[in-house]
Amino acid sequence: MYAVIKTGGKQYRVQAGDLLVVEKLEGEPGAAVAFGEVLMLGEGEAVTVGAPTVDGAVVSGTLLETRKGEKVKIFKKIRRQGYRRTRGHRQFESVVRVTSVAGAGKEAKWEGSIDLTPKVILNARARGLGDAAVPATIPAPVEAAPAKAEAAPKKKAAPKKAAAKTEEGEA
Numbered sequence: 001m002y003a004v005i006k007t008g009g010k011q012y013r014v015q016a017g018d019l020l021v022v023e024k025l026e027g028e029p030g031a032a033v034a035f036g037e038v039l040m041l042g043e044g045e046a047v048t049v050g051a052p053t054v055d056g057a058v059v060s061g062t063l064l065e066t067r068k069g070e071k072v073k074i075f076k077k078i079r080r081q082g083y084r085r086t087r088g089h090r091q092f093e094s095v096v097r098v099t100s101v102a103g104a105g106k107e108a109k110w111e112g113s114i115d116l117t118p119k120v121i122l123n124a125r126a127r128g129l130g131d132a133a134v135p136a137t138i139p140a141p142v143e144a145a146p147a148k149a150e151a152a153p154k155k156k157a158a159p160k161k162a163a164a165k166t167e168e169g170e171a
Contacts, residue, residue, distance in 0.1 A: 003040065004038070007023065019095065025094040029065050033096055034060050037053055040054065048103070056104075060101075064096065066095075067094075095119070
């Protein structure tokens with residue numbers, strides 16, 4: 001069973017178990033999210049189209065994280081005038097795991113488990129850096145977080161060649 005929902009001015013085709021990246025939603029990680037603006041429900045050949053929404057249809061999910069998206073560069077130029085401006089922007093986005101699609105007397109549920117580990121930590125683990133590489137501003141995952149490994153001691157810098165300069169200066 002699948003549904004077409006509308007959120008953040010965009011439409012998404014979802015089914016139970018999908019991972020969805022949408023415009024920023026309010027709430028903490030682990031909070032339940034319900035999308036009531038269901039435009040269409042479908043299961044096999046049977047399709048229910050709303051006018052504009054399907055009555056009683058709800059798509060439920062769990063908010064995994066709210067993060068910044070990819071950087072977009074804005075470059076302005078007026079030729080032959082020496083005018084160039086570069087700006088950047090990163091839009092906030094929320095990651096949602098769709099847990100159930102219900103409507104028209106039917107319901108499809110996802111039976112998996114929710115993992116609230118942020119993408120930053122997953123990327124660091126994939127590069128072999130572990131959780132120690134993540135900045136302190138990122139909160140640790142809610143579920144059974146492993147203890148942070150201590151960083152290796154820093155090497156001392158080599159002594160400067162000041163002694164050699166003083167000998168040359170005196171001679």
